[in-house]
Amino acid sequence: MRAEDIKLSEIFSQDPGTGFPMFGTQRMIMSSLPAMSQLMQQLLALMGPEQLAGVLSRYGYRIGMTAALNIASHYEFDSPREWLEASRYIGSMTGMADARLEIHHFDRETRSLRFSVTCQSSFEVGCWQSIELDFTQKPICHIFTGALSGFASVVFGSEVLVKEVACQAQGHGHCLAEGRSASEWGMSPSEVQELWTQMELKPFEKEMEILREKLKKAQTDLSTHQEKIRRLEAKIHPGSEGSGIIYRSTRMKKLMLLADKVAPTQSTVLIQGESGTGKEMIARYIHTHSGRADHPFRAVNCAALPAALLESELFGHVKGAFTGADSNHKGLLLETGKGSFFLDEIGELPLELQSKLLRVLQEKEIRPVGGLDPVPFEARIIAATNQDLKSRIKEKLFREDLYYRLAVFPLTVDPLCERKEDILLLSRYFLDRIQPGHHGFSPAVVRMMETYPWPGNVRELKNCMEYAVILAGQDRILPEHLPLSVSSEDPLTAISHDLPTFRELEKRYTRLVLKNTHQNKTQAARILGTSVTTLWRRLNEMGM
Ligand SMILES: [Zn+2]
Known part of the structure; x- marks a missing residue:
């Protein structure tokens, strides 16, 4: 209208x-x-x-x-x-x-x-x-x-x-x-x-500034603690469990052997593989199994930030370098210290930053934006991409010299459809984490999951498990609990086994929509065809 x-x-x-x-x-x-x-x-x-x-x-x-x-x-x-x-x-x-x-x-x-x-x-x-x-x-x-x-x-x-x-x-x-x-x-x-x-209001602004600072510090502390927990876990459960990397397939075994070999060295590593295959987990594995494990692991997604912001986030800036730079900023590369720095989606790094990164790798020092004095750079770079970097080189979108600097030790994570032996193992692992003690899958579900091509790889499999648990609750997972893309069945069949009340169904569906909108009430209300106020009221009534 x-x-x-x-x-x-x-x-x-x-x-x-x-x-x-x-x-x-x-x-x-x-x-x-x-x-x-x-x-x-x-x-x-x-x-x-x-x-x-x-x-x-x-x-x-x-x-x-x-x-x-x-x-x-x-x-x-x-x-x-x-x-x-x-x-x-x-x-x-x-x-x-x-x-x-x-x-x-x-x-x-x-x-x-x-x-x-x-x-x-x-x-x-x-x-x-x-x-x-x-x-x-x-x-x-x-x-x-x-x-x-x-x-x-x-x-x-x-x-x-x-x-x-x-x-x-x-x-x-x-x-x-x-x-x-x-x-x-x-x-x-x-x-x-x-x-x-x-x-x-001015006092509000100041308060926000203080809260932002506190949040930043808490995030840093949290990631240090998480890193410690990961290392301890790896010590308690040597092998796949502690690293969080679950596999049984020969292809993954080979990859993990290579990761074990390169981890203790100083080499730059390039991890290639489709999105959702868990490249960041491999990078973390390399970090925790290197001599740098006691130092920070930092990660940035090159595709997530606009070029100018990415530059100051990575390389830092000095006070007054540009409008809004009202204090010195160290930059993530330097904050990593002697740790490992993970550059995800490196293929998306803008060309001018590619040259800058290349200089950092060659000269082992960093010049912050607007700064004159170089600062020594000691971290190890682990990069990842889901693109074919060689064809991006041909298209003049990626620097060849940077490619060879990064790909000193290339690793390739295979897509999930090429290592079917891992599917059931991974599904059980996720199911156990989402709902400990869950009753598992019906044989038909196992068949469906092993024949489905998983274009979104491990990430899609994980989402699929969360979806199935929402529909099945504690019950054994049946084909009708799988997302339509996996089971390719009529959505109504998905609820035919327990025939929930309309109210219960509304609750499950609301939860699903909120999850998919990352708890964004405005978006969720729009999908549910209601107003934000009504949504809040309903959530309250449902005790959510
Ligand atoms: Zn007026």
Whole structure:
């Protein structure tokens, strides 16, 4: 449906029990302009104009966010663009302003969004004008622009900021606001700062900074402890169990023999293999079986970060090297010390960083971004890729000299379909970890699992086991408990063995959706065809 087809009377209702006004499933309150005006006046006296602008923007942001989710749970729009168009109704619906929206550019792929909003009779202008303060210096419709930011950010799926450029309170004929995605604002430091001071309270920001620092330290401690546990486990259970690498196949035995041989040496290792085959586990195995085991193991996925961020994450930077570099940053390569550094998806490393990495490997020293003095580099590099690096060399996407530096000792992890003997062993291992003491599989399940090609390899097998346990619970796993791709059976057959109640089924399915959306309530609510509020209520009722 299109934004223009929205019918206000369908979204606004009165709760039949209490008589409360409702917007979708959300209770609303009614306030009057003089009452709001008094509240704002008191808040202004309490916190001053700048902090108040921040508080009001955040309050508006929340209104816009909820409105976007609410309206989407009520209507299915033809496109996200139509959904954004619908924001113009929020102004009149909430009594904020009579707004007109014009979208100039909307492209979620490239994260670029531009729109402008003109509005008449903003209630905020009304509030302040009745106090008769002089606000001719700056626009004052913070709740309204906050609400548009919140609404658009939800629709666009990434941060959108709306700035008022002219306000009726300043004597203009109408208010005019400009909305853009973060990148479209260019994110120059002064602009960002100005926008964020509008959005966040200062004490809150400081608190976040402290929490971030604490989190970082806790993560470092955790990974050190995990490393220790892994080493101890390896000592207690020599062989496959302790390393977490489970195998029986001849191909894996050969690979592990090679890993054992290369581990104690200083050689750079390149691990090749399809994604999901467990390349990082092999890298960790090499690390724990090397003389570097008491030093850190650090990993980075080259495909996960944009080039500029990856560069400073890897090589570090000095204070003032670029906008936002307000302190020295050591970089992951140096933080690894004498440990092992795992570069996953090395084929995706941008060419300019390839040259930089090559220099590090050749000269054994690192020059942080913006820094003059090189720092000695002592860690061992273990790289991994699921790409054919030789063909990337031919396409001029990967440096040949770097390839030969990395592939001093190449290892290849075979796809799961080429080592069928490992499938049952791995399945039992995962099953035991997910649900200790579980009753196992029916023979038909074993057959299905051994004939399925597992394009997602060990990772897919692990997910498959989690899925099966959700459906089967403690019971023996039957073909109908396997994901459709593996069992290729009708989904209804999957529940035919225990015929759960509708309520129980709803619970299992909700859990499955939450798992697949990594507990993202907004996404889960969308998949379940409900609002976030309703989802929260249901989770509460189900005791989840
Ligand atoms: Zn205004």
